[in-house]
Amino acid sequence: MKKDSLPIVQTENISRRYGGLMAVSELSFEVYAGEILGLIGPNGAGKSTTFNLISGFVKPSSGKLYLNGKDVTGRTAAQISRMGLVRTFQHGSLMKSLSVQDNILIGAIGALPAGQRKARQERVRESLQMLELEPYLNEIAGNLPHGIQRLVSIAIAFAAHPQLLCLDEPLTGLNQTEAANTLNLLRRIRDLHQCAILMVEHNMKAVMQICERIVVLHHGQMLAQGTPAEIRSNKSVIAAYLGAKHAN
């Protein structure tokens, strides 16, 4: 993490209102190059909306979004992705009727313009290797076990050449071994490619284990941010998760 440098993503008092409900309110945080940041909070805290806001899938009601210091508020999801912020989805982040190879190719197509056929194939090969998916190269993605499907969805995003990889609950439905393997692969992606990772995850053990910094949301607002140790001992966080009597 290089806090002295320009953040990859910076939100400035970003808010999103759905009718009478303020899903995200005045949220400001940064993600720096090479860091793994966790975004946690109880159900309905605004994590998914925050993900949608920074990836351009939802336009903010107010506030600003910066990518590498450039104001990208209101840009489309495709534009933001081409600028280096690529996300996965909580439910189904792949194309079920395509082979694993073709799924990852879609990611490479997004990153590399037409005419770069060889570069795209090279990117696919690199992603397959990075996520250890070579044995499943020609398998139809929809026929694969859930754990492998999760890796394919990360591989698609990785093939799109992200500076910041936003993962929406990448460990959901995985057993302990699969979760540990996925965490190792995420660390490898970060270490080898200096790619920052922002993850929403309910598996607290995994979040505490892999994230260098954590942002906690509650009722659409930032409740706390800090290192895993700071968050673990933060009374407001404990109260939000377990109730006020556990915080004392």
Add this chain to the structure above:
Amino acid sequence: MDKRNGFLSVLAIVLITLVTLRLGNGYTANLITWMAIAALVASSLRFVTLIGELNFATAAFVGLGAYAAGLTVTVLEWPFFIALAMSGLIAAIFGFMFGYVTLKTKGPYFLLIGFAFTEVVRLIYTKLNILGGNSGMVGIFPPDYLGSSFTALAIAIVGIAVMVLYAIERSHLGKCFIGIRDNDQVVLSVGINVHLTKVLCLTIAAFAAGIAGGLTAFVNNVISPGDFSFLLSTFALAYLKVGGEDHPVGPIAGAVLLVLLSSLSLSFGGQDHIFYGLAIVLTVLLMPKGVIGVLGKVCRSVRTRRQERRA
């Protein structure tokens, strides 16, 4: 397209073209031409199913192609090949505009808009005197120098068009189309402009449908608004469902089968619609993957048995 499939496809087109050349201008040659044009219309419809949409505006694009060819030849008196190119081009231009506006909708909404577009365009033909109004346009003849080889040329053009559609389907662009059908959010999330990609798919399909329309005009010599109603899209859907939509050969097989059935129905006093209806019902009930699906299943089981025997 892999080399083996490509070679077999070219071989099939050359063979059919040569057979048609031998047949000259007879009824059988005309029947084969009708099958080929129907196959191209159904292939155009299938092409848009790659992005997960059912394009009922296909009939409108066939009509636009036919009228573009008719106008180019009878009013502007331009050469045949330019007229044919115009039929594809005009349909593609309308396809782009139609797609740009309507492809923000999906599923039944897009289907209904396509249906309405087809009927509106058909009504416009009836109101425009330059297009012959209700009576349509007459005297759309292929050039004399083509003579009896026109039928063979039409089949060759259809063959090339179907092969180009298949080649696009197998290309990176084709993978994007299928990706959009499966999960458009993921395609968007990696930086691909989903809307424009869908519009491109529809434009290509409209070009193919326009070429089919141009050929229809030259084969029939006469076109009228009634030829391009929503029924044409329904027939194309029937070809697709009967043949099987999972493989590019499906619409060709469906068109061959149903156009043949329709021709046979003439000896029972017409009523080809009954054959179409019956074929769709039987296909849906007995062969949900169409004729090609059944053939594929048979081939696979034969291959498995052979492997078992060898083992």
